[in-house]
Amino acid sequence: MAQKFEEAEERVFGNVYVCRRCNARNRTTNPENTVCRKCGYKHLRKKNQEFAG
Numbered sequence: 001m002a003q004k005f006e007e008a009e010e011r012v013f014g015n016v017y018v019c020r021r022c023n024a025r026n027r028t029t030n031p032e033n034t035v036c037r038k039c040g041y042k043h044l045r046k047k048n049q050e051f052a053g
């Protein structure tokens, strides 16, 4: 069960970007044309890049 959850998480986070201003998570497959749903900031970073620094 845990393994299935991890797979699902990976799939979800693949489309998750974090706002550089307010850290809100935004799901999108097209971050370049997406603004933060909370503050409207244009610069989002990929969620997974947290681990890479």
Ligand SMILES: [Zn+2]
Residues within 6 Å of the ligand: 019, 020, 021, 022, 023, 024, 036, 037, 038, 039, 040, 041
């Ligand atoms: Zn934001």
